[in-house]
Amino acid sequence: MLMGINRRHFLATPGLASVALAELGCANWEQGDHVLATTTLVGDLARHLLPPEVPVILLMGPGIDPHTYEPTARTVAHIRQARLIVGHGLHLEGRLTQLLEATHEQAIRRVFLVTRHLETAQPDRLRQSDCQWDPHIWFDAELWSDTIPPLAMTLAEVYPRHSGHIEENKNFLRSEFKKLHREMLERVKAIPPARRILITSHDAFGYLGRAYGLEVHAIQGISTAAEVSESSLRELANLAVEREVSVGFLESTVSPRTLEKLRALIKARSGSTAETSFRLGGELFSDSLGGAGSGAETYLSMMRHNLEVISGALSNG
Ligand SMILES: [Zn+2]
Numbered sequence: 301m302l303m304g305i306n307r308r309h310f311l312a313t314p315g316l317a318s319v320a321l322a323e324l325g326c327a328n329w330e331q332g333d334h335v336l337a338t339t340t341l342v343g344d345l346a347r348h349l350l351p352p353e354v355p356v357i358l359l360m361g362p363g364i365d366p367h368t369y370e371p372t373a374r375t376v377a378h379i380r381q382a383r384l385i386v387g388h389g390l391h392l393e394g395r396l397t398q399l400l401e402a403t404h405e406q407a408i409r410r411v412f413l414v415t416r417h418l419e420t421a422q423p424d425r426l427r428q429s430d431c432q433w434d435p436h437i438w439f440d441a442e443l444w445s446d447t448i449p450p451l452a453m454t455l456a457e458v459y460p461r462h463s464g465h466i467e468e469n470k471n472f473l474r475s476e477f478k479k480l481h482r483e484m485l486e487r488v489k490a491i492p493p494a495r496r497i498l499i500t501s502h503d504a505f506g507y508l509g510r511a512y513g514l515e516v517h518a519i520q521g522i523s524t525a526a527e528v529s530e531s532s533l534r535e536l537a538n539l540a541v542e543r544e545v546s547v548g549f550l551e552s553t554v555s556p557r558t559l560e561k562l563r564a565l566i567k568a569r570s571g572s573t574a575e576t577s578f579r580l581g582g583e584l585f586s587d588s589l590g591g592a593g594s595g596a597e598t599y600l601s602m603m604r605h606n607l608e609v610i611s612g613a614l615s616n617g
Contacts, residue, residue: 335455336382338393338400339366340589341438342414344599346386348473349452351465357382359396362591365553367394367523375399379409384458386451389413390426390435392587394525412454414447427506429522436522436587439508441484441603445477480603481511487611488512495614499540499548501558504586514610519558524587528558537565540578547581547613552596553588556580581613 334355337343343358350356359378360369366388375396379385387393387400404411415437418425425443427434438444452470456463488496496513498505502520509516517536520528539545540562548559559580566578584606590596596605 333383334381336378336385338385338387338396339587341587341599342386342388344589345414345448345451345473346455348598349448349455349466349469350459351462354459354462360588362588362594362597363553364588365524366392366396366587367525369394369396371396371399379403382409384454385409385411387411387413388435389415390419390433390437391523392435394523410458412451414451417450418443418446427510429503429506432522434503434506434522436504437507438599439505439603440511441477441481442511443507444599445474445481448474448477476600480600484512484603484607487607488514491611491614497543497545497614498610499536499545499562500584500586501549501551501554501556502586504551505584519562520554524554533558533562533565537562537569540566541569546577547579549581549609549613550583551586552583552590553586582609584609 334357335346335350336357336359337346338359340358340360340362343356346356357378359375360366379399385400385403387396391397393400400411400413403409415426415435418437419433426437437447448470452466456466459466496515498509498514498516500516500518502524503516503518503522505514505516505518506522508514517539519533519536520526540548548562550556550559563578563580570577585594585596585602589598589602590605594605596602
């Protein structure tokens, strides 16, 4: 089995994944030449480890919310054609999770989840929220760096003639992620302590807060598939007024609707003169990298983009 904790989220979903699985049939394990990556973030890891001649195809491109992704006939076709499927795990991929698990268990295709070793061997390094693992581990650059060696080992097994290249890239990539980690620590430390409060649409930034010393509050839980609770909106509005938080952050894969609602609530509590007391402080990339020209096309550029947006907005009050 690929995943251990809390199966209720995907077991409760209707039969689309099982229909899609039936369509997969019994493909040959060794067919296909490319890697299929479920999200932009795991695709970025695979692309930086492999040489350019091994194509890495993304199932979910930039801007797609993995929590609410629905497997389709196209998903099945991509799985059938891949040599290896690299997924994230910890239920980030929502309804795709069941399909990935069955694909691997029935030996239709090899599936590697980049968070699997953490879940099975180092669960104390993971966050939990509402009895589920928080999947957004990439926001802790040190933790994300630790997904590289097991992935590199799997890629070297599947593409043995590229093992030297993969090993070199592994070492370079880890050193770049560690450099980013130190940079993040320094930049957040430079924000005045009372202003280190991050309000966002959904709870994607818990690892960022834990690793770098930001207090994180979100309107929605760790999955965007969950309902938005009116009481959590009210509580957050109260907190923003009491602690004089003046900025909330939009997310690239989430509708701005709930943050607009929060802003209206804060305005109502603060009085009519507080038109500008709570503003939206720029867009963060949360569950997907940015598209071409966004300045957030890779993991490193996405993290640095977010750091600039957060540091700029919070430092200026
Ligand atoms: Zn998320």
